Amino acid sequence: MGTSDDGFYDRLPRQADFARLVDQDGFAAVPDDWLVGTADIVDSTAEIADGRYKAVNMAGAAVISAVLNAMSDRSLAFVFGGDGASFAIAPQDAPLARKALAAVRRWAEADLGMSMRAALVPVADIRDAGHDLRVARFAASQGVDYAMFAGGGMAWAEVRMKAGDYAVPPAPEGTLPDLSGLSCRWSNLRARNGLILSLVVQPAPGADPAGFVGAARKVVEIAGHLSRGGHPVPEAGPGIRYPPPGLALEAQASHGQTPVLRRKLALLAENLIAWVLFRTGLRVGGFDPSAYAARVSANADFRKFDDGLKMTLDCDAATRDRIAAVLEAAEQAGAIRYGLHEQDEALVTCYVPSVHQDSHVHFVDGAAGGYTRAAAHLKSR
Template structure:
């Protein structure tokens, strides 16, 4: 990878003492060489096993399907991204691998930070309950427990731009950890009412992003019986999509427009309160007007360069990922979505995979921006009316429909 990389606040190196313990080794993730071709997610030589003394943390919104059906997809996405923002702010010098799943998030970290992470996640769950009315389930699992199940957690670094990297996960351990969470094991209880995490930099300020080609396709594919056949399927699918690559990104080239509404989310992030004063709503509308004018005119506001930020935003967005399976949020035609479904149905019948898709007309963007004047901001995209949560529901239906026992998330 060429160019100078400026990692987000999910990154950095520390050599601090943690109580009586020796300095924590935070070099593991930084030492992984990033790759910039997404096709390489299927190359297992890109991945390295997590250190034995690390932990996996997983979180998801309980009953997210019902919340999304009530039109609360932005709240659900915000709760999932809040997990990563809170831990990043609690451990600002730690580089850790993470992944956003729409209605939740997962990450790995040195076990020496377990107490800080547990406290932070408990406070994040309390915030989600108190400010958003959502139940955020959290679990922390030692990597040693995963390996005792003859699974592993392998990590690679994908660089969608020269500004940020996102973690890719393989080995089956992350999917097992998420199942343990949903089965109520390794649970971290929420903090008492009124306690909250530091969510500085978290935002949901952009309007839903309409599909350019007709469909925003949320897609999840996981392995079934034969790992080799599964990887061959993923390679074939990525080759099939390559001619469409420039148009598959769900964001327009010049970035999304600011939202007119959603002040309640910004207020909840800043104050932990559901109640949004009228003045906050008015200020939100005024900021949206100013931002849209700045976007159209390409002008600076203070030290902030709107056009550059929006270009970096598009480059930094995580619309493709691999976490024990392929997840993508694609802007495509109905015909291409049909062709993908047909190909995956055939692969599922012959035992290569399980899959779930969901179609909608727009995408939603949730952001973590430590500094709007730096290039290392990260952005999490999901479908705006179901997204990964509904794709996962359809995945479970496919499994329950006679393809085999449910072993997925």
């Protein structure tokens, strides 16, 4: 597929209609000399069973935060997976990404008590193995777009990572990643229509891709009949309470060389001010809390293509049943594999470079396992 400079992703058009991405016609081949970075929490299902779903999500978002900060917030083709994340980078950025992944691995173990694995996989090796890697940019709003991946390359890279190939070892003890902007201050989002449905749909190995496309099109169409397409975050933004439920995790992510307790105290003060502003709507220094909260909803990443379809939907039981029927029929036809998981709430984990810009990103997942448990259901079928 040739080689390129690091401007390949910047030149891709931003596509605003998610439904048009289903056919994957607008996806561009990632250059051969690029690399895929991928990382996840080992045995995340057990961690979630122990009630650590917020920490698992924080670890996944930390991968993206660390790499973005290492690249000075240049455009990055990334996808959040719930218990991990993946991204594609130009060869010039490989040393920065390797260093960031190594530091996040060390941080996850030292501060979260979780084992993380990570790998950097050459795109050329993905194609040599008979897979492809294509990418598109979905414009969730005017301020934020997210990478969408197709071709099977991301899934293959994850399988190789789990087998121990292309491993990025953890950094030396005491190494800390730059996780500036990583936070999880919002309250969980209660389902407004009955339940939060997490779904993961993948093409069946060796099947005609048209079968997956047809099933995905039907699911996206069904979700489109829900209010705001099943968006779990209210249009006015999520709620906030004091102290925020994710304060301890944010302290672990942002303490740097400062003791965690001291960072917690500082965050308590910061969050008290934020709570007052969001409760009163008071504007300070050009910051409009109501507009910011609404932007959180507009920027939220609740649906994506990641070598398959992933969605976190606020839906009713009848819609869930329609989606399940479509997926079951497609699986019985040998076209797809799928997993579903239901819960009462969704959660939001955020990366906010600046509250004064519209480029803050917000990752949505089910609050009781979400994508991780849906994927586990897929693997057990």
